[in-house]
Amino acid sequence: MICDTxxxxxxxxxxxxxxxxxxxxxxxxxxxxDEAVAGGGAExxxxxxxxxxxxxxxxxxPGTPMLRRTEYRSTGYHVxxxxxxxxVAEAAAILDRHQFFIETITGVDWPADRQMEVVxxxxxxxxxxxxxxxxxxxxxxxxxxxxxxxxxxxxxxxxETHDFFGIVFDGHPYLEPLLxxxxxxxxPLRKDxxx
Amino acid sequence: MSVxxxxxxxxTFVLNLGPQHPATHGVLRVKLVMDGxxxxxxxxxxxxxxxxxxxxGENRTYAQFLPNPPRLDYLxxxxxxxxxxxxxxxxxxxxxxxRAEYIRVICTELNRVASxxxxxxxxxxxxxxxxxxLYAFDDREQILDLxxxxxxxxxxxxxxxxxxxxxxxxxxxxxxxKAFVKRMRERLPMYHDLVTNNIILIKRLKDIGFISAEMCxxxxxxxxxxxxxxxxxxxxxxxxxxxxxxFDFDIPSYPEGDSxxxxxxxxxxxxxxxxxxEQACDKIPDGPVRAKVPKTLKPPPGDYYHAVEAARxxxxxxxxxxxxxxAYRMKLRSPSYSNLSLFGEACEGMLLADxxxxxxxxxxVIPEIDR
Amino acid sequence: xxxxxxxxxxxxxxxxVGMGVTIRAFFSPVVTxxxxxxxxxxxxxxxxxxxxxxxxxxxxxxxxxGMCQRACPSGCITxxxxxxxDGGKGKVVSFYRLDFxxxxxxxxxxxxxxxxxxxxxxxxNLASTRKEDFIYDLLKRLQExxx
Numbered sequence: 001m002i003c004d005t006x007x008x009x010x011x012x013x014x015x016x017x018x019x020x021x022x023x024x025x026x027x028x029x030x031x032x033x034d035e036a037v038a039g040g041g042a043e044x045x046x047x048x049x050x051x052x053x054x055x056x057x058x059x060x061x062p063g064t065p066m067l068r069r070t071e072y073r074s075t076g077y078h079v080x081x082x083x084x085x086x087x088v089a090e091a092a093a094i095l096d097r098h099q100f101f102i103e104t105i106t107g108v109d110w111p112a113d114r115q116m117e118v119v120x121x122x123x124x125x126x127x128x129x130x131x132x133x134x135x136x137x138x139x140x141x142x143x144x145x146x147x148x149x150x151x152x153x154x155x156x157x158x159x160e161t162h163d164f165f166g167i168v169f170d171g172h173p174y175l176e177p178l179l180x181x182x183x184x185x186x187x188p189l190r191k192d193x194x195x
Numbered sequence: 196m197s198v199x200x201x202x203x204x205x206x207t208f209v210l211n212l213g214p215q216h217p218a219t220h221g222v223l224r225v226k227l228v229m230d231g232x233x234x235x236x237x238x239x240x241x242x243x244x245x246x247x248x249x250x251x252g253e254n255r256t257y258a259q260f261l262p263n264p265p266r267l268d269y270l271x272x273x274x275x276x277x278x279x280x281x282x283x284x285x286x287x288x289x290x291x292x293x294r295a296e297y298i299r300v301i302c303t304e305l306n307r308v309a310s311x312x313x314x315x316x317x318x319x320x321x322x323x324x325x326x327x328x329l330y331a332f333d334d335r336e337q338i339l340d341l342x343x344x345x346x347x348x349x350x351x352x353x354x355x356x357x358x359x360x361x362x363x364x365x366x367x368x369x370x371x372x373k374a375f376v377k378r379m380r381e382r383l384p385m386y387h388d389l390v391t392n393n394i395i396l397i398k399r400l401k402d403i404g405f406i407s408a409e410m411c412x413x414x415x416x417x418x419x420x421x422x423x424x425x426x427x428x429x430x431x432x433x434x435x436x437x438x439x440x441x442f443d444f445d446i447p448s449y450p451e452g453d454s455x456x457x458x459x460x461x462x463x464x465x466x467x468x469x470x471x472x473e474q475a476c477d478k479i480p481d482g483p484v485r486a487k488v489p490k491t492l493k494p495p496p497g498d499y500y501h502a503v504e505a506a507r508x509x510x511x512x513x514x515x516x517x518x519x520x521x522a523y524r525m526k527l528r529s530p531s532y533s534n535l536s537l538f539g540e541a542c543e544g545m546l547l548a549d550x551x552x553x554x555x556x557x558x559x560v561i562p563e564i565d566r
Numbered sequence: 567x568x569x570x571x572x573x574x575x576x577x578x579x580x581x582x583v584g585m586g587v588t589i590r591a592f593f594s595p596v597v598t599x600x601x602x603x604x605x606x607x608x609x610x611x612x613x614x615x616x617x618x619x620x621x622x623x624x625x626x627x628x629x630x631x632g633m634c635q636r637a638c639p640s641g642c643i644t645x646x647x648x649x650x651x652d653g654g655k656g657k658v659v660s661f662y663r664l665d666f667x668x669x670x671x672x673x674x675x676x677x678x679x680x681x682x683x684x685x686x687x688x689x690x691n692l693a694s695t696r697k698e699d700f701i702y703d704l705l706k707r708l709q710e711x712x713x
Binding site for chain 2 (some may be wrong): 074075076077080099100101102103104106108109119121123126128130132151153154155156164177178179180181188191
Binding site for chain 3 (some may be wrong): 256258326336345347353363388390393394438528
């Protein structure tokens with residue numbers, strides 16, 4: 001039940017952002033969706049466009065905002081929503097309104113796509129519903145807004161993700177190393193890290 | 196503890212608690228800004244025993260990573276062992292024989308009782324009572340002997356395997372587990388006489404260290420901390436895994452939200468775990484204890500998540516597979532990390548001695564926080 | 567005021583009840599094992615460091631296939647083999663070293679062995695100030711055990 005409501009609201013959020021993007025993109029006259037994915041990485045965007053207008057319909061590039069309902073038995077979660085990086089705080093606010101609790105935040109490095117993924121896990125306490133929010137950011141300049149004002153518990157998780165991946169959470173009150181030493185300037189979970 | 200006066204005009208000073216302090220149960224440091232005996236703000240400083248377990252998970256095959264998760268939380272190692280193997284089983288689509296599931300449940304619940312017993316002793320030790328630790332260790336020793344006889348280890352077990360368990364249990368173990376249930380049931384009233392109803396303990400814990408259910412939600416706190424705030428949330432009931440749905444047990448919860456409520460929750464959980472162990476020992480079917488599993492596991496590409504209820508809360512494993520023998524990304528979500536993150540907010544304005552009682556009632560295990 | 571006295575009474579009673587528990591424990595049998603005067607019985611499945619298993623003739627069963635070496639998460643095991651001297655097929659082990667300082671006793675090596683050539687030992691009295699004491703030559707250990 002709660003899963004359906006949340007999925008619908010997240011879908012509306014994604015659709016609203018896509019519509020806004022399209023309106024803005026109409027003026028610029030560029031592939032709006034594609035640019036949202038690349039997030040400023042002009043080269044990656046150009047490659048994506050060059051690679052195939054036709055392919056895009058079959059498989060959208062990774063990180064395109066969309067919502068999937070997944071089978072719980074095989075994956076372990078119910079709703080898998082990819083949102084634009086700027087929208088994570090709004091998505092978290094939706095889940096906060098529906099009494100979800102924050103489970104964890106983590107990152108995944110995708111050097112092949114030149115992107116980094118930030119994964120937020122939420123769960124509902126009364127009903128069995130797990131929601132995963134994803135956002136992909138540009139690997140060369142990974143930054144997205146913080147959700148620590150929505151969920152104070154995200155504070156530590158974001159600091160940890162910053163430690164391990166070097167992802168910058170804009171607006172975070174205290175983005176200092178937490179698990180790594182205070183003078184650490186390396187990010188061990190990046191795929192190109194070597195000690 | 197070291198004390199430095201930051202500003203003579205402001206009557207606050209910084210007190211450094213830890214990293215080597217008996218009350219922090221390991222190498223946790225807390226930077227406290229104090230106004231006399233009262234805490235103005237607290238900031239836990241982590242990472243003293245950070246080992247980058249998640250990177251190790253990316254560099255080893257799935258089977259080779261098996262000994263690592265139990266070393267996150269050495270007190271309830273089997274829950275972590277279970278969480279990891281179940282996540283990999285979900286990713287690779289492995290079915291586990293029923294007898295193996297029952298063995299897993301019995302061993303994990305025994306381990307949970309052992310963990311709560313050690314917490315009980317150590318917690319009262321924090322508050323200044325030495326005696327209960329020795330009683331708790333006497334009972335815990337019985338569990339360790341039992342688990343040693345099947346797993347071969349006393350603390351950092353590595354017993355569960357993908358598709359089952361390392362080796363079968365015999366009737367001696369089941370009889371031993373049942374004997375322990377009987378013994379522990381006789382001993383529990385003794386604990387309540389000695390500790391729970393003790394006026395000094397009640398005065399130290401009651402109405403102190405309040406954590407609300409809403410705060411737990413905002414910080415993602417789970418386990419006995421959440422149940423001490425009146426929310427009967429337990430992964431074993433909310434998201435039944437293994438064969439937990441076949442047992443009759445309750446989730447204890449107390450609405451007060453103070454340190455005493457969390458104490459009561461854990462003591463009640465021991466009794467509930469005993470109920471599960473007893474039922475599992477009666478119901479355990481015959482059959483194989485290990486499914487046929489390919490030697491090298493290659494889960495299909497994708498994201499997989501599995502959570503189990505460890506002694507301290509919800510332990511989750513997220514595996515991102517790229518179809519090779521090693522995980523592309525292995526995220527270990529440990530409960531104490533979230534439970535500790537609310538400490539800073541919860542202890543504001545408290546007396547230092549009460550804050551240590553609050554910290555003890557969170558039941559922290561530092562290697563699990565630092566990972 | 568009555569609450570105060572009531573609490574005083576129940577409080578004192580709770581302390582007396584607690585004292586009663588400790589007094590009873592005082593007269594109950596001792597549970598502490600007086601190690602090293604008594605030693606515990608080591609269970610059958612106890613996992614000590616691994617050791618080689620000999621066949622009926624006292625020779626190691628190991629054929630130096632290297633499965634344990636590959637299965638080990640921490641790279642503790644180094645196995646080398648040589649051709650059989652009697653001209654038969656396969657290899658025999660010529661060198662088997664275990665670096666116990668890195669071992670976490672997970673049992674992957676024992677599990678991976680198809681020839682039941684390694685097993686867990688029952689040794690637990692292991693203490694030393696030198697790291698080298700925990701780098702075992704298992705083949706030599708087996709030969710010493712046999713002789």
